[in-house]
Amino acid sequence: MAVMMRLTAEQYRKLPILANNSTCSGKTYIVTGGNSGLGLETARHLVEFSSARVILAVRNLSSGEKAKSEIEKSTGRKGVVQVWHIDMASNASVQAFAKKASEELDRIDGLVLNAGIMIDNWALAEGMESSIQVNVVNTLFLGTLMMPKLSEDARKLGTHPTLVFIVSVLGYTVKAEMDKSRQGSIFDGLNDQKKANMDSRYALTKLVEELAVRQFAALCPVEKTGVVVNMVAPGLCSTGLGGDVRTFTKIMHEGIRAMMARSAEVGSRTILHGLVAGEESHGKLLSGCKIKEYWVPGWVSNAEGQRLQKGIWTELVERLESVQPGCISQIS
Numbered sequence: 001m002a003v004m005m006r007l008t009a010e011q012y013r014k015l016p017i018l019a020n021n022s023t024c025s026g027k028t029y030i031v032t033g034g035n036s037g038l039g040l041e042t043a044r045h046l047v048e049f050s051s052a053r054v055i056l057a058v059r060n061l062s063s064g065e066k067a068k069s070e071i072e073k074s075t076g077r078k079g080v081v082q083v084w085h086i087d088m089a090s091n092a093s094v095q096a097f098a099k100k101a102s103e104e105l106d107r108i109d110g111l112v113l114n115a116g117i118m119i120d121n122w123a124l125a126e127g128m129e130s131s132i133q134v135n136v137v138n139t140l141f142l143g144t145l146m147m148p149k150l151s152e153d154a155r156k157l158g159t160h161p162t163l164v165f166i167v168s169v170l171g172y173t174v175k176a177e178m179d180k181s182r183q184g185s186i187f188d189g190l191n192d193q194k195k196a197n198m199d200s201r202y203a204l205t206k207l208v209e210e211l212a213v214r215q216f217a218a219l220c221p222v223e224k225t226g227v228v229v230n231m232v233a234p235g236l237c238s239t240g241l242g243g244d245v246r247t248f249t250k251i252m253h254e255g256i257r258a259m260m261a262r263s264a265e266v267g268s269r270t271i272l273h274g275l276v277a278g279e280e281s282h283g284k285l286l287s288g289c290k291i292k293e294y295w296v297p298g299w300v301s302n303a304e305g306q307r308l309q310k311g312i313w314t315e316l317v318e319r320l321e322s323v324q325p326g327c328i329s330q331i332s
């Protein structure tokens with residue numbers, strides 16, 4: 001619970017905007033879920049700071065177009081935002097997006113893997129519980145599929161493109177829920193409706209995502225790939241997240257949010273920090289615009305946590321390699 005106390009204290013701290021014209025001018029960024037909440041505010045800042053191109057990767061194109069008009073109106077900059085389709089619940093859609101981005105963009109400086117869902121009803125997407133599919137499997141899939149392009153740009157341009165995963169420290173509160181799936185296949189356990197407590201499912205997806213990213217980053221050091229991979233926990237923010245959850249979870253989240261949530265704009269500053277944090281942030285947790293590795297609980301970082309991290313990664317690799325052979329072996 002120490003981390004929740006730290007998070008609560010930090011919610012009231014003023015956050016700096018660490019990106020600016022000199023960090024973003026002429027650059028290209030992709031933000032998944034860029035049509036709303038934290039993604040929209042991140043994209044708006046990137047446009048404001050003279051980026052050459054900002055791609056909103058969205059599942060609903062009309063919502064993406066609406067976000068584009070809003071950004072153009074508030075920043076006064078047209079011809080920068082593009083709206084591209086991606087459905088993070090679908091392997092094929094993620095593959096198609098990665099192919100298009102790799103082939104059509106002359107450079108990518110930052111990819112923010114922000115799209116995510118908080119649900120508490122059990123539903124499947126391509127055979128996997130849908131929030132695990134969106135927040136974990138396909139988020140890691142998109143990140144790994146984009147690595148060759150990001151790496152090539154790093155070499156070509158002498159830059160460090162950055163891959164920012166959006167996690168949540170709520171993940172550190174669900175050790176007991178994670179423990180239910182440690183025996184046998186981890187993903188089979190996560191996909192077992194009888195074992196699942198859906199009130200803590202969102203937090204569990206964010207824990208599994210973080211553990212997978214930690215292993216991914218460990219296997220892809222910046223010295224080898226030229227790419228910085230980090231994780232941003234934006235803190236509690238007022239967005240549309242969890243809009244469809246049942247009463248119990250809703251009251252909890254909305255009650256806490258009403259007391260201490262940041263606006264989406266303030267939350268987006270933590271993501272901007274992720275984009276400019278550089279090599280020293282590789283593989284690390286960032287929150288409140290600082291590196292916060294000391295927030296990571298011992299059970300995540302100790303030998304047992306490392307075993308879990310490696311186990312999650314090994315199973316994820318098996319799944320993703322069966323969808324697209326070679327997608328992981330090409331990066332590590």
Ligand SMILES: NC(=O)c1ccc[n+]([C@@H]2O[C@H](COP(=O)([O-])OP(=O)(O)OC[C@H]3O[C@@H](n4cnc5c(N)ncnc54)[C@H](OP(=O)(O)O)[C@@H]3O)[C@@H](O)[C@H]2O)c1
Binds near residue numbers: 063090113169235236
């Ligand atoms: N808000 C917080 O307090 C908080 C705290 C910690 C971490 N986060 C993380 O921050 C990220 C952004 O969330 P938010 O708070 O800004 O909530 P949000 O406003 O609900 O944004 C989520 C975005 O993800 C998109 N998305 C969901 N499923 C998708 C799919 N299958 N394919 C493509 N896009 C999809 C949504 O698209 P639609 O508009 O079409 O639904 C939306 O644009 C999430 O990863 C969340 O877990 C949020």
